[in-house]
Amino acid sequence: MIPVVALSDLTVMRGGAAVLRGLSLRLGMRERLAIVGPNGAGKTTLLRCIVGLERPVAGRIALFGTACGGERDFRPFRPRIGFLFQDSDDQLFCPTVAEDVAFGPLNTGATAAGARTRALEALAALGIAHLAERVTHRLSGGEKRLVCLAGLLAMRPEVLLLDEPTNGIDAENMARLRAALEAFDGAMILVSHDAGFVAGLATRAMLMRDGALVEAEIHDHPHLHSHPHLHPKG
Numbered sequence: 001m002i003p004v005v006a007l008s009d010l011t012v013m014r015g016g017a018a019v020l021r022g023l024s025l026r027l028g029m030r031e032r033l034a035i036v037g038p039n040g041a042g043k044t045t046l047l048r049c050i051v052g053l054e055r056p057v058a059g060r061i062a063l064f065g066t067a068c069g070g071e072r073d074f075r076p077f078r079p080r081i082g083f084l085f086q087d088s089d090d091q092l093f094c095p096t097v098a099e100d101v102a103f104g105p106l107n108t109g110a111t112a113a114g115a116r117t118r119a120l121e122a123l124a125a126l127g128i129a130h131l132a133e134r135v136t137h138r139l140s141g142g143e144k145r146l147v148c149l150a151g152l153l154a155m156r157p158e159v160l161l162l163d164e165p166t167n168g169i170d171a172e173n174m175a176r177l178r179a180a181l182e183a184f185d186g187a188m189i190l191v192s193h194d195a196g197f198v199a200g201l202a203t204r205a206m207l208m209r210d211g212a213l214v215e216a217e218i219h220d221h222p223h224l225h226s227h228p229h230l231h232p233k234g
């Protein structure tokens, strides 16, 4: 089966140093891949490469089986790939929540009424329909996170790239977030430092180390309390 995302030998340089060094990755349909690794390892950089926001100096990127090099190649795939930025404030820009969540569908051809319906559905799916008429920039950090995700889901993407989705999310909303992501039937890359969240959701895990990815295991130690860790395999 053609992978939805295929990266081969990617190298990305920053200030003379390689952030990604010959990194390769294949993401299959319906796979939920967790990527973990220390701060500054290059996880966000990797996600940005997938949607063409970052250009590698070497290597190949294919989306849904199509090689992508320049901006024009990436553009048609962006509506199919929802990217949750690490910082919600980089993602939200409309005055109200409903307008923000409807923006994507409206921008890709939905009518105003159709886009609003999709927005309200996405908000309801995340249990935050009550936020629809709120002013976006006055939301709490956790609320913003969920609104950003609603904006992606309203696009009905085939792939989700989630950069620290649990940032600022409380226990109750965490359950909603988890349920929404479990219900999503596309492929997903989940960059997270939250091992417990990742362990419950991911079907595969990889560790970013020295600018490349190694397969990892999601491990649950039988302590008094459940204590999930990620270990490199082998």
Ligand SMILES: Nc1ncnc2c1ncn2[C@@H]1O[C@H](COP(=O)(O)OP(=O)(O)OP(=O)(O)O)[C@@H](O)[C@H]1O
Binding pocket: 014, 015, 019, 037, 038, 039, 040, 041, 042, 043, 044, 045, 046, 086
């Ligand atoms: N615009 C930039 N200019 C220069 N260096 C940058 C820039 N953005 C990121 N970097 C550097 O690139 C490296 C990789 O950053 P990246 O954000 O991809 O890491 P990360 O694994 O996502 O980290 P974290 O877990 O802290 O989010 C870091 O050393 C970072 O300082």
